[in-house]
Amino acid sequence: MRRMRYDEPAAAAFRAGRHVPADGLAQWRAAVDRHLAPRPGMTLLDVGAGTGWWAQLFAAWYGVRVVAIEPSVAMRARAQAPQLVAGRADALPLAAGSLDAAWLSTVVHHLADLPAAAAELRRVLRPGAPVLLRSVFAGRADQITLLRFFPEAIRLVDDTYPQAATVRAVFAAAGFTVAAGEAVAQVSAPSLAAVLDGLDRDAHTPLRLIDDDAYAAGLTRLRAAAATATRPVIDTMDLLVLR
Ligand SMILES: C[S@@+](CC[C@H](N)C(=O)[O-])C[C@H]1O[C@@H](n2cnc3c(N)ncnc32)[C@H](O)[C@@H]1O
Structure with missing residues (x-):
């Protein structure tokens, strides 16, 4: 695929527009509780940590130590993770057998060499x-409300x-077994109008990569729907757990 670069505009847009309010993440917290079994003293690796909002959440929710790895200078400049290290998933700057768990949020589609990343993990x-x-x-992708307005x-x-x-299959080849796979819902915004207000195309890889006409047409559809919709925006993403 054409890969999105997390340059200055993308990092600024991501920081401003992609953090879901913590009270919308109750189901994610419950799912992570179940599969991570957090305990004092454990060290969690956050790969492709971006602006560090998950790293901060994990530290706040569980009091665990989080090592956040992020290749983009612009994302790192906006990150507030407690321990933030420059690095890539396919060449982790970490010692063998040194970590108790790993978290990758909306990262796998950015990885040019997924087998190398799985081997490194x-x-x-x-x-x-x-x-x-x-x-x-x-x-x-149709589980993401915003994207439904942009079929392209x-x-x-x-x-x-x-x-x-x-x-x-890639993780199995690297020696992992699949422990679980489930869909997890989140309340992404209080309303579609709030999504529209906060929308920055640069914050969303698929919106950045479609052409301008397709983006404009989707925006028109989104504006029309936002004028009348009143419910919170619920999105669903997948959680895959491997051990
Ligand atoms: C959509 S952002 C997700 C950020 C964060 N995980 C989150 O959920 O808020 C994708 C991140 O993956 C990072 N990334 C891209 N290629 C990577 C690689 N080879 N190794 C590690 N991270 C990578 C990007 O720089 C970007 O910060």
Whole structure:
């Protein structure tokens, strides 16, 4: 796929527009509780941590130590993660067997070499440690309310993002077994009008990669719907757990 660069505009837009309010993440917290089994003293690796909002949440929710790895200078400049390290998923700057769990949120579709990333995770994690992948997989983009207004963006996800089955197979080849796969809902915004108010195309990979006419047409549809919709915006993403 054409890969999005997390340059200055993208990082600024991501920081401003992609953080879901913590009270909308109750189901994510419950799912992470179940699969991570957080305990004092554990070290969690956040790969492709971006602006560090998950790293901060994990530190606040569980009091665990989080090591956040992020390749983009612009994302790192906006991150507030407690321990933030420059690095890439396919060449983790970490010792073998040094971590108790890994978290990758909306990262796998950015990885040019997923097998290398899976092998690196196998190397740095202790045996049995879980990898939690939060992702929009190919065929699942219609679970994101915003993207439903942009059918070309849904097609782009379907055509270029990995399928869940592919990711499972790649991790299996690296020595992991699939422990769980489930859909997890979040309250992304109080209303569609709030989504529209906060929308910055640069914050969303599929919206950045469709052409300008397709984006303009989707925006018109979104404006029309936002004028009358009143309910909170609920989105669903997938959680894949490997050990
Ligand atoms: C959509 S953002 C997600 C950020 C964060 N995980 C979150 O959910 O808020 C994708 C992130 O993956 C990072 N990324 C891209 N290629 C990567 C690679 N090879 N290794 C690690 N991270 C990568 C990007 O720089 C970006 O910060």
